[in-house]
Amino acid sequence: MAFKSSNIFVNLPVKDLNKSVEFFTKIGFEFNPQFTDENATCMIIGDNIFVMLLVEDFFKSFIDKDIADAAKTTEVIVAISAESRAEVDEIVKRALAADAKPYRDPVDHGFMYSWSFQDLDNHLWELAFMEPSAIEQGE
Template identity: 55%
Template structure:
């Protein structure tokens, strides 16, 4: 079985977050979702558990970061092309996300970023396959 990753993110309004990510073309696994959290399926091995803040607090003794004021994490997803980077980020902005930083353009890499409704930072990056295997 391949290694999987489950990123846990606190959200203020679970339904707003579900609507946002559904509009980006993602789905949710109902088996791991309820009124306190939803399992966002990003790929076969990458998932984000969107947890209401009270449920998120059940897993930590620390304060929950206010992502509108501080950066607690930057999540980066790969894309298969420059066009896919633009498509996903443009969809996020149209769905109510907000811009986060300037596009990054390098000889072998292109990326853009956005903030989701809870201000979590997401980057989407394309890298030239020749540069990666190089």
């Protein structure tokens, strides 16, 4: 069964919204001011893909469980495709220059290349490029 949803929103808790916005702006992401206030912001990943960065107290208002300590546990890896290997390197290098923590060294499988980092709140982000010919062969 395929859902007919038009958008995806990944929600992530953050300790300091302003620092997170500054961090992701340095990497090259943009934000939708229409969905931004002192509690949250909407980071634009793609045409229909967004990450909602929510201040921890506001994030807690949506859940009945504890917020995972991303420095100790992992609940999600936000994986984003890139247009090229060079773009993977460029984005991760900008993240590291903006105080991201390295997570994994680049991984080169030949047909796929990826590199990962941790943001200011220790959420895992992975940038990946897959050779178009590998995608076509999988069809």
